[in-house]
Amino acid sequence: MRFDTNIRYDFIGNRKKFFAFSIILVAVGILSLLIFRLNLGIDFKAGTTMDTATDHAVEQQEVISILKELGYSEIPTVGGANNDRISVRFGEELASEKIREIQTAFKAEFGEGSSFEVNVVSADMARELAIKTIWAILAASVLIMLYVMIRFEWRFALSANIAILYDCFVVVAVFSMFRLEVDLPFIAAVLTTLGYSINDKIVIFDRIRENLRFSSTKNDKQLTELVNASIWQTMARNLYTVLTVMIVTVFIFLFGSESIRLFSLAILIGLISGAYSTVCIASSLWYEFKKREKKKPASAAKQPTV
Known part of the structure; x- marks a missing residue:
């Protein structure tokens, strides 16, 4: 099946470049956390x-x-x-x-x-708050994954969860690299990033599922075209949503008070990372999982029967 959508760029065909860039960024973030750690604010230390x-x-x-x-x-x-x-x-x-x-x-x-x-x-209060923060992010991730599994399938859920955890890690890594203070508003910004990020991914996954329902993908080329078409069919909606929130966030960062400036910066980083991961990571991961599923029956059929 051919799609009428104008596919201006082959995101799936270039997925390995995006994977390589993301892996390098994660590696740099891990090194930064190991060397510099986080610049914890008063909320997380005595x-x-x-x-x-x-x-x-x-x-x-x-x-x-x-x-x-x-x-x-x-x-x-x-x-x-x-x-x-x-x-x-x-x-x-x-x-x-x-x-x-x-x-x-x-x-x-x-x-x-x-x-x-x-x-x-106090030291005990700071330690307890840090532990609860980690549990809050993990709980939110698990619940989001369960929701996507119920609404879609496990491939969508796993792809979405990897991508949103990547978005959260990018925010943490940037704050670590530039020694920006991590406090309670920062945690709120990370959880907000989870919400906006999963919203973008649900939009594209819903379109992929809809296109799958009305088309047959018999080979990798057709599956690539389907995912690319789904990305471009939802591109305008995702861009408008992200840009609307981003404009407000930029104004808050520029003209807001010191107490919420880092909060708005964290959300801004999360929005940019979320838009990137939705198109370049989540969709490509689902494609990889689906491609492997399609190859299994074919390989099984080649095995001689006894």
Whole structure:
């Protein structure tokens, strides 16, 4: 069966190039994690975060000077539209006396109207949170795989799960390579990546299943044409969906506050990786699984009967 779809690029025919690129990227990510590990934020390691809202703009150097006078060497990040919000992260659990000492110094410098929000994470709490995060990602992956198996078949489910785990790993690897901070919003971004990524893959898999229903694929060439046609038939829809979310995410990254900037960056990386893996990995993996299935009956038929 011939498809009317204009196949502008043979994704399946070039699948080995995409597989090689993806494997290299995964290898680089693993090396980065082994060498540099993750730059864990206060949510995943013991420490104290103090967020201070002031009545006027504050320069970062002012905050550093106050902390140095108090005997601290921590360099805080100053964010907010008018630099009126100070975020100081300490790599240790500060006692109540130390916290009050810093607050008193800040009020004396920035005004009595300054308000504070303090979060203290113990070592046990950080360890428990890290374990629960890993279980959350694994549970989401397993449930997604079961859903796709029920709706489609195991080949679709396995292809989709490999691709979405690849997307999540890409986000983690990029944050590791560039030493970006990993905190709770980052985990939310990874789980969001899972959702958007599986949505794109379901769209293409649904079209592949529909095309299979109304056509017969007797050889690899016909199967290649079917998958390529399915990709291009859904290309516009997937691109519009991804671009719509990406535009919003880029604006949040550029104009949002410091507290959500890395969150939006993680989602942006996940969206790009998800769009790539949907077309170049998930569909190609399904093609490989299906091709092997078609070869089994043929090889069995060649065996002489006794």
